[in-house]
Amino acid sequence: MKTLIQNGRVIDPSSGFDQVCDVGIDHGKITFIGAKPEDFTPKEIFDATDCIVAPGLVDLCARLREPGYEHEGMLQSELNAAVVGGVTTLVCPPDTDPVLDEPGLVDMLAYKADRLHLARVLPLGAFTKGLKGEELTEMLELTQAGCVGFGQADVALINTQVMQRGFQYATTHGYSVWLRPLEGFLDHGVAASGPFATRLGLSGVPVAAETIALNTIFALMRTTGARVHVCRVSSAAGVDLIREAKAEGLLLTCDVSINSLHLTDMDIGFFDSRARVNPPLRQQRDRDALRLGLADGTIDALVSDHTPVEGDAKALPFAQAEAGATGLELLLSLSIKWAAEQKLPISRALAVISNEPAKIIQNSKQDLCSLGQLTVGGVADVCVFDPSVHWQALPQNIKSQGKHTPFSFDRSGVILPAKVKATWVGGHLAFNSKV
Numbered sequence: 001m002k003t004l005i006q007n008g009r010v011i012d013p014s015s016g017f018d019q020v021c022d023v024g025i026d027h028g029k030i031t032f033i034g035a036k037p038e039d040f041t042p043k044e045i046f047d048a049t050d051c052i053v054a055p056g057l058v059d060l061c062a063r064l065r066e067p068g069y070e071h072e073g074m075l076q077s078e079l080n081a082a083v084v085g086g087v088t089t090l091v092c093p094p095d096t097d098p099v100l101d102e103p104g105l106v107d108m109l110a111y112k113a114d115r116l117h118l119a120r121v122l123p124l125g126a127f128t129k130g131l132k133g134e135e136l137t138e139m140l141e142l143t144q145a146g147c148v149g150f151g152q153a154d155v156a157l158i159n160t161q162v163m164q165r166g167f168q169y170a171t172t173h174g175y176s177v178w179l180r181p182l183e184g185f186l187d188h189g190v191a192a193s194g195p196f197a198t199r200l201g202l203s204g205v206p207v208a209a210e211t212i213a214l215n216t217i218f219a220l221m222r223t224t225g226a227r228v229h230v231c232r233v234s235s236a237a238g239v240d241l242i243r244e245a246k247a248e249g250l251l252l253t254c255d256v257s258i259n260s261l262h263l264t265d266m267d268i269g270f271f272d273s274r275a276r277v278n279p280p281l282r283q284q285r286d287r288d289a290l291r292l293g294l295a296d297g298t299i300d301a302l303v304s305d306h307t308p309v310e311g312d313a314k315a316l317p318f319a320q321a322e323a324g325a326t327g328l329e330l331l332l333s334l335s336i337k338w339a340a341e342q343k344l345p346i347s348r349a350l351a352v353i354s355n356e357p358a359k360i361i362q363n364s365k366q367d368l369c370s371l372g373q374l375t376v377g378g379v380a381d382v383c384v385f386d387p388s389v390h391w392q393a394l395p396q397n398i399k400s401q402g403k404h405t406p407f408s409f410d411r412s413g414v415i416l417p418a419k420v421k422a423t424w425v426g427g428h429l430a431f432n433s434k435v
Helices: 075-084 103-116 139-144 160-173 195-200 208-224 236-248 258-262 284-296 328-341 346-351 355-361
Strands: 003-012 017-026 029-034 044-047 052-055 057-059 087-092 120-123 176-179 227-230 252-257 301-303 382-391 416-425 428-432
Touching: 003 346, 003 382, 052 346, 057 328, 057 355, 075 087, 075 103, 075 328, 075 416, 075 428, 087 328, 087 355, 087 416, 103 120, 103 139, 139 160, 160 176, 160 208, 160 227, 208 227, 208 236, 236 252, 236 284, 252 258, 252 284, 252 355, 258 284, 258 301, 258 328, 284 328, 301 328, 301 355, 328 346, 328 382, 328 416
Parallel strands: 003 044, 003 052, 057 087, 087 120, 176 227, 227 252, 252 301
Antiparallel strands: 003 017, 017 029, 052 382, 382 416, 416 428
């Protein structure tokens, strides 16, 4: 169906395009950007006056909770939350139940997601069977089933010999490995090590849990030539190591979560379990380093780290509460908030949640080359949002089945900028706020 999005400010961070004009969509592709051709007769017209027309957002870490955790979220609810937040493509970590370590499980997830006609789901395959860190998965078969990379989610990979063999195999076949830097024997606390955690009597996770793992990963990258994506860096020391590794020429990318980018351990307050997240919130110097690292390109992408948690699991004491927070619907707003506070243009805010993460998942075996950008002939993934609207992340304003976020109004009074008005995925109107 031919669609005309008219009178919006069209911003494509990948090309630097930024002007008020029209966008045409036909057969799932963008047919023009600029003046409407005379022979283009749309069946659907969307007025984007005073709004920004941007590429559909690409989120590199969003747990959908299905299969295995349907009491905390389901594909229908979480993918609906995605398009409400302007997210058109998301990467799903492999820590479902059962773990995504078999092609049949990946096929089932992709089939169920496709039937919903909402956001595009790109699964990460498990790096080791059952995420147990003992035996590598069949990466070739998982790639053929649609996996865009291989990771361990939040499970530490203790056996460095297994890691080395996995890096060697991935390098041989051109696969990427996605690892959150975790030293398995130090990562057992519930808050970041520091004076505040000590005063609260909470077990701490030291920065060394991240830096030791990063040094191990980089050492094995040097010997194997592996391409690695570091997931959710959380410390100033980690940012420094990543900056040095990139300068060295290692095939490295990384991301940071919206939680670590905006919050610190002080936001735990009086044992507020909504701030119980992984990685744990660290000190202000860490948050400031993360914000600067994202601004200067050391950190490539911003992710929602969407992990919906049921109410009962968050109602427990802080140390027993389940880690996680909803984030899909907050990704756009918190990226724009970061850019404004850093005095960066809105195009930079869009870049770290669209074309920059899209570069990380591009694979010659997947039709992903035009994700995260607005280009004539490219896939019509489009997000239209009003930058002048402000809102609060109250439970009643969140479509996700998980209603808990450390950005809730009654907790910190956070006022969030920008609200999505419409989202197209492959030319299909997946969300319209007017309906």
